[in-house]
Amino acid sequence: EVQLVESGGVVVQPGGSLRLSCAASGFTFDDHIMFWVRQAPGKGLEWVSLISWDGDTTYYADSVKGRFTISRDNSKNSLYLQMNSLRIEDTALYYCAKLATAVQSDYWGQGTLVTVSS
Amino acid sequence: QSALTQPASVSGSPGQSITISCTGTSSDLGGYNYVSWYQQLPGKAPKLMIYDGTNRPSGVSNRFSGSKSANTASLTISGLQAEDEADYYCSSYPSSSTHVVFGGGTKLTVL
Numbered sequence: 001e002v003q004l005v006e007s008g009g010v011v012v013q014p015g016g017s018l019r020l021s022c023a024a025s026g027f028t029f030d031d032h033i034m035f036w037v038r039q040a041p042g043k044g045l046e047w048v049s050l051i052s053w054d055g056d057t058t059y060y061a062d063s064v065k066g067r068f069t070i071s072r073d074n075s076k077n078s079l080y081l082q083m084n085s086l087r088i089e090d091t092a093l094y095y096c097a098k099l100a101t102a103v104q105s106d107y108w109g110q111g112t113l114v115t116v117s118s
Numbered sequence: 119q120s121a122l123t124q125p126a127s128v129s130g131s132p133g134q135s136i137t138i139s140c141t142g143t144s145s146d147l148g149g150y151n152y153v154s155w156y157q158q159l160p161g162k163a164p165k166l167m168i169y170d171g172t173n174r175p176s177g178v179s180n181r182f183s184g185s186k187s188a189n190t191a192s193l194t195i196s197g198l199q200a201e202d203e204a205d206y207y208c209s210s211y212p213s214s215s216t217h218v219v220f221g222g223g224t225k226l227t228v229l
Contacts, residue, residue: 045164046220050217059215100166100169104173106166
């Protein structure tokens with residue numbers, strides 16, 4: 001059974017830092033590009049970042065570029081998101097995901113809630 | 119990285135068919151992009167309903183179908199059922215895998 005389990009979401013003050021983790025199982029993790037997607041309360045889905053299978057290539061949404069860093073450890077089947085200089089507008093449920101391409105494999109975690117508040 | 123455009127809401131009666139549109143530029147929805155549709159129930163993670171524009175994952179009802187042209191993708195749900203009431207999102211990302219763009223979401227109400 002495929003599982004993606006996120007952790008690390010907490011309440012943090014503006015300007016603070018946080019590291020999210022995602023533990024993957026049930027599929028060949030190091031074969032795939034991985035993603036972070038977030039959803040602010042009552043709002044739609046927003047792509048945050050993606051990382052190549054080997055970790056060498058990363059991309060970010062403009063809204064987080066320069067503040068967030070995605071990484072992975074294929075030996076631990078884990079994905080990470082280092083979040084710095086957090087803003088109130090970063091408050092959201094953060095999902096770890098492997099998105100479908102021309103094949104149907106598409107996996108999402110249950111999300112971890114990050115709340116940025118003073 | 120502009121969002122794809124979806125109607126905020128659509129509605130239909132049980133048994134009817136509805137179509138949700140997703141519009142963007144040809145660079146967002148054209149041939150080298152992976153276009154997917156997701157269903158999201160309250161408090162749940164998104165569920166894949168259509169991938170690669172027109173393909174239905176195993177286990178998804180054949181009442182769901184997708185189509186795609188140069189700058190528009192569409193999700194059609196036929197024979198509407200109460201359980202279809204949810205938020206629906208389109209997404210697209212290029213085969214070069216440089217970014218992902220989501221639509222703003224459409225709330226489907228089954229009357």
